[in-house]
Amino acid sequence: MRSRDLFTLLLITFALGSGAAQAKQVQTDYKDLKLNAELVQADGSSLEEGVVLMVHGTLAHGQMEIMKGLQNVFKEYGINSLAINLSLGQSDREGMYDCQDTHRHKHTDALDEIGLWLNWLKDQGAQNITLLGHSRGGNQAAWFAAENDDPQLRRVTLIAPQMWDMKYERKNYQERYDTELQPIFNKAKKRVKQGEGDTLMEKTDFIYCEDTTVSAESFVNYYKDDAHKDTPGLLKQINEPVLVIAGTEDTVVKGLEKRVEPLADGEKVKLEVIDGANHMFRDLYLYDIADQVQALIEQTP
Incomplete structure (x- = not known):
């Protein structure tokens, strides 16, 4: 230098x-x-x-x-x-x-x-x-x-x-965690729809966190196509x-x-x-x- x-x-x-x-x-x-x-x-x-x-x-x-x-x-x-x-x-x-x-x-x-x-x-x-x-x-x-x-x-x-871009999010989630996003999202969305948004989903991959605990409402909010x-x-x-x-x-x-x-x-x-x-x-x-x-x-x- x-x-x-x-x-x-x-x-x-x-x-x-x-x-x-x-x-x-x-x-x-x-x-x-x-x-x-x-x-x-x-x-x-x-x-x-x-x-x-x-x-x-x-x-x-x-x-x-x-x-x-x-x-x-x-x-x-x-x-x-x-x-x-x-x-x-x-x-x-x-x-x-x-x-x-x-x-x-x-x-x-x-x-x-x-x-x-x-x-x-x-x-x-x-x-x-x-x-x-x-x-x-x-x-x-x-x-x-x-x-x-x-x-x-x-x-x-x-x-x-x-x-x-939802397609990119699904692809990125699959590559990062070797897991499909959509089934987890559907499960969380169903709980929110049933008024159970506070339900905790354990050992769930979320944003940058592997095997963490996240509420159904939080998961849906971050991953819904908006x-x-x-x-x-x-x-x-x-x-x-x-x-x-x-x-x-x-x-x-x-x-x-x-x-x-x-x-x-x-x-x-x-x-x-x-x-x-x-x-x-x-x-x-x-x-x-x-x-x-x-x-x-x-x-x-």
Whole structure:
């Protein structure tokens, strides 16, 4: 490695690691749950000047690598941010969801929690809010924006957002678990239809978790064929300007550029493809994201 490259890497590492001490953990109540989030304010900035509301991906948390890294970079750019922890049905949840825990959460739970944190920000005086989501959180952010108009929600950024195709889901489930999805789904759906959605299905493969325990209602919610789960199909339903960010080396959300490109007019919907980035957009790619978010904020005051 050349000395200049090493020096650049050290600067990046310092930048991404700095500022964490200024993060403030905040909480709010939702039903009988305590919800957590990390608030990072840029030096000399107030929430009235604007804030990015950030939603993480599947079974993850608000301080996972991409979320924490983006918050630190946003701080350098003078951008305030709030990275939320979706509860996934657990009070005061932190860190990755443990696959050994019982799954009662639903994909659609995030919509209520995003709305709750949006209102929390407004109660703190926040204005000019950007909603940002990564991976599954990208779909949940897009779904929320498509169904909710709020004068303080000015723009939406979707980083490698989830796409949905039932045939692909069946194929992926079969390849991952060597088990057919449809019979399990039919069994869970029957229990929900009979009013037994709380029934627990043990030793069931679910999302990224092998041989876990999941409620019938939760299983159906995550695996039912719903067009709302396909983010490109939501873009025209969102009134705010939308920035979609894809990575050329993303092997998790494949074909995003191809799906979004026909919808991107460069104004209402903008597509940014970052060469070399995988699904997690590590290191310098975080700055590429921040550049695009900053430009979007400046273009839509």
